[in-house]
Amino acid sequence: MIGIITQDQLKTSPTLREDGRAFDELRPLKIEAGILERADGSSYLEFGGNKILVAVYGPREAQIRKLQRPDRAVIRCRYNMAPFSVEERKRPGPDRRSVEISKITAEALRPALILERFPRSVIDVFIEVLEAEGGTRCAGITAASVALADAGIPMRDMVVACAAGKVNDQVVLDLSEEEDKAGQADVPVAILPRTREITLLQSDGNLSEDEFERALDLAVDGCLRIHEVQKEALRKRYGE
Numbered sequence: 001m002i003g004i005i006t007q008d009q010l011k012t013s014p015t016l017r018e019d020g021r022a023f024d025e026l027r028p029l030k031i032e033a034g035i036l037e038r039a040d041g042s043s044y045l046e047f048g049g050n051k052i053l054v055a056v057y058g059p060r061e062a063q064i065r066k067l068q069r070p071d072r073a074v075i076r077c078r079y080n081m082a083p084f085s086v087e088e089r090k091r092p093g094p095d096r097r098s099v100e101i102s103k104i105t106a107e108a109l110r111p112a113l114i115l116e117r118f119p120r121s122v123i124d125v126f127i128e129v130l131e132a133e134g135g136t137r138c139a140g141i142t143a144a145s146v147a148l149a150d151a152g153i154p155m156r157d158m159v160v161a162c163a164a165g166k167v168n169d170q171v172v173l174d175l176s177e178e179e180d181k182a183g184q185a186d187v188p189v190a191i192l193p194r195t196r197e198i199t200l201l202q203s204d205g206n207l208s209e210d211e212f213e214r215a216l217d218l219a220v221d222g223c224l225r226i227h228e229v230q231k232e233a234l235r236k237r238y239g240e
């Protein structure tokens with residue numbers, strides 16, 4: 001049989017990705033504030049296939065002396081992936097990756113918080129990944145910021161995070177898990193949306209200077225769009 005290539009098959013769309021998104025398109029996003037009764041602040045986020053719950057406790061007096069700072073509160077973050085959050089059951093408990101993400105999350109959030117108001121105190125942020133599908137560190141930061149605002153912790157600004165990267169030689173926004181695995185680079189970014197100050201910038205993989213610039217611009221643009229959803233979640237909770 002003679003193979004015939006139809007006109008349709010010839011049409012390649014360089015902008016469309018595996019899941020049908022355009023290069024600058026975010027996955028569907030939903031954020032809810034204040035969903036846990038017992039935490040001081042909380043949020044729930046769905047971003048593509050990610051499902052993340054955040055609980056905030058504090059500020060409360062730091063019981064451990066070593067933790068106390070005489071002039072400000074300390075923020076502690078714990079990022080945790082549920083054993084059922086990934087395809088193959090994940091061993092419960094902390095590992096190198098979760099320790100790293102917990103650390104960079106606290107660093108990304110800290111510049112937004114007015115910690116000087118609460119000397120000798122501690123603010124605890126628990127990020128529970130119930131289902132993971134790529135980009136959980138960014139989604140965790142975005143959700144944590146909403147939970148901190150819900151806890152009434154004074155903030156200079158929100159913090160919002162989003163990744164961009166390179167897949168099939170194309171710079172794209174918000175990598176899915178599949179894209180992250182097959183892709184050439186991943187650049188998670190967190191910003192304070194008002195000033196656009198960057199509080200997290202990581203880069204995994206290989207990018208030219210030009211590609212890196214484009215990834216950073218895309219990620220910042222994605223952050224600003226995600227910030228609108230954060231604001232909407234808080235508006236829904238507290239009215240205006």
Ligand code: ADP
Pocket residue numbers: 086087088090097132133134135136137138177180186
């Ligand atoms: P991020 O979630 O911030 O993108 P990584 O790049 O480390 O962080 O992970 C990418 C994705 O790989 C995760 O979102 C998750 O979907 C998947 N993943 C991470 N750790 C595991 C694991 N232990 N088992 C299976 N999948 C995992």
